[in-house]
Amino acid sequence: MWGSALFYWITLFCRIKSMTLGSGCSTLSMGTRCEVFTAFFSKSDEVVDSSAILDVWHKNIPSKVSLFAWRLFRNRLPTKDNLARRSILPHTDIACLVGCGTPESVQHLFIGCALSNRVWQYVRIWLGIDYVASNNICQHFVQFVFIAGMPRSTFIFFKVIWLACVWVIWKERNNQVFTNISSAPSTLIEKVKLTSFL
Numbered sequence: 171m172w173g174s175a176l177f178y179w180i181t182l183f184c185r186i187k188s189m190t191l192g193s194g195c196s197t198l199s200m201g202t203r204c205e206v207f208t209a210f211f212s213k214s215d216e217v218v219d220s221s222a223i224l225d226v227w228h229k230n231i232p233s234k235v236s237l238f239a240w241r242l243f244r245n246r247l248p249t250k251d252n253l254a255r256r257s258i259l260p261h262t263d264i265a266c267l268v269g270c271g272t273p274e275s276v277q278h279l280f281i282g283c284a285l286s287n288r289v290w291q292y293v294r295i296w297l298g299i300d301y302v303a304s305n306n307i308c309q310h311f312v313q314f315v316f317i318a319g320m321p322r323s324t325f326i327f328f329k330v331i332w333l334a335c336v337w338v339i340w341k342e343r344n345n346q347v348f349t350n351i352s353s354a355p356s357t358l359i360e361k362v363k364l365t366s367f368l
């Protein structure tokens with residue numbers, strides 16, 4: 171994990187995975203997972219609203235990643251559509267780098283494109299969760315982190331995973347822009363795992 175508390179993090183993750191496997195299913199619905207987490211974490215844990223979840227500043231998240239997420243949620247990243255809006259790129263040159271033909275926007279790059287979709291699919295398989303994801307970036311984040319009824323102590327776990335995922339997608343996008351090198355989704359999910367636990 172970014173920063174400290176690595177031991178706690180790995181213990182927590184292993185406990186969650188063992189609970190998932192113990193259910194006898196390869197994937198769990200959010201409702202089932204909620205029950206699993208509720209059973210694991212202290213009953214004294216508070217449940218907080220989604221505005222608290224959108225706060226990306228945390229001691230275990232590098233400030234550069236928090237700043238990146240802050241810009242992401244406010245659509246202030248230099249995606250191609252934003253660059254064209256500022257007349258830095260011609261409007262005819264805003265196509266997604268994957269070649270899908272769609273303009274590169276925050277929504278498309280991080281959750282709409284086939285590449286990012288595949289990465290999120292790997293994340294769901296990795297965590298053993300299954301749900302229909304929102305096509306709005308903020309709602310996607312809240313949905314991922316704020317599983318209804320979940321106690322506060324689980325939020326940072328899902329926040330780090332989610333932020334690691336968008337961070338890796340953004341780094342991959344920049345690699346393609348500046349070095350013309352691309353990675354397969356299976357490689358990206360390994361980077362997400364490494365980023366989450368470092």
Ligand SMILES: [Zn+2]
Nearest residue numbers: 266268270283
């Ligand atoms: Zn695309």
